[in-house]
Each structure stands twice: as structure tokens, then as C-alpha cells.
Amino acid sequence: MSSVISDSFSIYGEQLTSRLLIGSALYPSPAIMADSIVASGAQVVTVSLRRQQSAAAGDDFWQLIKDTGLKILPNTAGCHSVKEAVTLAQMCREVFATDWIKLELIGDEYNLQPDPFALLEATKILLAEGFKVLPYCTDDLVLCQRLADAGCEVLMPWGAPIGTGKGLLNQYNLKTIRERLPNTTLIVDAGLGLPSHACQALELGYDAVLLNSAIAGAGCPVTMSHAFKAAVDAGRFAYRAKAMPEKDVAAPSTPTMGMPFWHQELGIKNKN
DSSP states (O other): OOOSTTOOEEETTEEEOOOEEEEOSSOSSHHHHHHHHHHHTOSEEEEEHHHHHHHSOTHHHHHHHHHTOOEEEEEOTTOOSHHHHHHHHHHHHHHHOOOEEEEOOBOOTTTOOBOHHHHHHHHHHHHHTTOEEEEEEOSOHHHHHHHHHHTOSEEEEOSSSTTOOOOOSOHHHHHHHHHHOTTSEEEEESOOOSHHHHHHHHHTTOSEEEESHHHHTSSSHHHHHHHHHHHHHHHHHHHHHOOOOOOSSOOOSSOBTTBOHHHHHHHHHHHO
């Protein structure tokens, strides 16, 4: 049986074996953050230059991130305009020496929904500047198609509004995106709260999940990291195994040839 470990996926040509990408914010302490990242088995950690500059202990925080040895995925969290997001992305490229950028552009303050119009505009600008853009978007098929057509090799539709922990609110939309964009790397980003949510995303055929709050906000973030790592592996195994078809009626797992199972049960009762 082939293993998940040898089953890699690609982010802009870079092969990864861990299908769990992890965030670096909101942990009770820097030490717990570091331990949780290690426990997750992740190969990519996302950081926010804008939000963590003031909250973290300056150079000490960035040194902790560097010491993980993981690929850094900077994001534009907190941006509300194209100009703001593009400028921050350019700053991130200089600070972290990477052309990877998780592009976030908030359109609504209530549910922090990404602005689809500004997101597409900023994506085109950054792609033209040589960035490898990972846009955080809603589970809208047409938007995802437009982003892919613009040149994005990776898309990150949400499962639910960020930080809610509600899981996959619209599996139909997510499944449709997966079916219509078979050659695009798809990562469910935001809204996951339980390991089972991550498992469901991988069962749908998504390549990976990215999460932060579900681990950082858990009672024991390190233990929850272990749980999500196991769930992602289970979901990927299940997707590759191909689930049995659903049926409208019951079917016995150990049938007797030529005899309906209810007759078998009746025969046993009559003997008694």
C-alpha cells in the first residue's frame, strides 16, 4: 500500500508531502506556537508582517519562525484595498526573501469575506510583478475560474468565514470547484474548527488545508496539531481509496447466496 508520505502535491512547482499548512498567530505563547508547528508536521507556515510586527517580540518572533526551518508563506491579512495589498506584498518579498504571497483582501468587516473584485485586480498586478500568488477567496466557482485564468496555480477557497470554526458550510460549491479545476492546486483556507473538517476537505479531493485558529485556540494546541495531522492523512487516504457508492436501501455485509437477508433472520427465529 502506498503511503501518504510519498504522495506529494505542488505549490508553484515546489513539491510538498505535508497537506497541512499552519498559521503562526493567536497562540498562548511563542513556545506553544513552536511546539504546535512541529507537532503538525507542516512544511509551510504563514505569517502576517502587518499584524505580527506590533504584537510579537520583534526579532525574537521572527527568529522562532526561522528556526522551524519551514517554508514561509507571508500574507496580506488586514488589507482592504488593492494598493494596500500590493504594497504589503512587495514589503513581504523584501523581508522574507520569497515571491510566495497569500493574498488577502477583506471586503466586509462583519464576516471578513474577501473582496472578489479587488482580489482579482490585485492578483493580476502581483502575477505581473513575478509573485507566486495564493489568493484567499470565497467558494465561488466563477471567481476561482477567473483567478486560475489569470495565472494562479494555487487557489485557497474558504470553508467558512475565517475564525468561525464552522467547517465546510457548502460542500457542493467546494466539490464543484474541485471538479471544474482538476489541474489547479486547491487548499481549503479558513473556517475549519475540528480535525473532521480537515478530513472532509481532503476526502473531497482538496490538496491541503491551511488553518490557524483551530489549533491556536484549542485547549491544548500541541495535541490539536497532532489531531489535525492525523485527520489530513486519513482524508487523503480515503480520497485515494475511493469511497463505496451510496445506496438508498440497506445491503447485508455478509449475504447468503440466493437468500435475502431478512429470510435468513426469519429462519433463525423460527428455529428458536
